[in-house]
Amino acid sequence: MNMQAYPIKIILAWAEAVSGNEGIRTWLMENGYAELGIFVYALNNQDDARTWLMENGYPHLMALINGCEGNPNALLWLRNNGYDVLEKVARAADNQEGSMMWLLENNYSDLAGLANRMAIVKNEIEKRNNDIHSISPF
Numbered sequence: 001m002n003m004q005a006y007p008i009k010i011i012l013a014w015a016e017a018v019s020g021n022e023g024i025r026t027w028l029m030e031n032g033y034a035e036l037g038i039f040v041y042a043l044n045n046q047d048d049a050r051t052w053l054m055e056n057g058y059p060h061l062m063a064l065i066n067g068c069e070g071n072p073n074a075l076l077w078l079r080n081n082g083y084d085v086l087e088k089v090a091r092a093a094d095n096q097e098g099s100m101m102w103l104l105e106n107n108y109s110d111l112a113g114l115a116n117r118m119a120i121v122k123n124e125i126e127k128r129n130n131d132i133h134s135i136s137p138f
Helices: 008-018 022-030 034-043 047-055 059-068 072-080 084-093 097-105 109-134
Strands: none
Touching: 008 022, 008 034, 008 109, 022 034, 034 047, 034 059, 034 109, 047 059, 059 072, 059 084, 059 109, 072 084, 084 097, 084 109, 097 109
16 A cells, blocks of 8 residues: 555644554554554564565555664665655654655655654664663673
8 A cells, every 4th residue: 555545634633643642553453554553563563563564465554564673674674665755754663864854855744753752762762772782780
């Protein structure tokens, strides 16, 4: 599915769901946008949600997540499969300022907001993982 197929209000709702709004996430899942609600779980490293995206025709959403986690193969896959804007979203969510500026300059402010919310979630997960790994028993 092309991202332009989603109405702007749905992308804004998706961004809210990414930020942790459970009510909106549930609404998305119950109103024809299950993939966007499940995306939230997948972004938060739930393996069953990641599998669901792949098995139900949403590899581009899984590539978006992998791309925002810095996976160069996912970014290349997005570009090679015509998801150039999603590649920019992934890069922006991976804290690449040039991609965020591109989204804003090309009238994708809704997707820039999504990328910003994804970056916050991804950075929080990374910080928690680093905190766990930096705990020393000595």
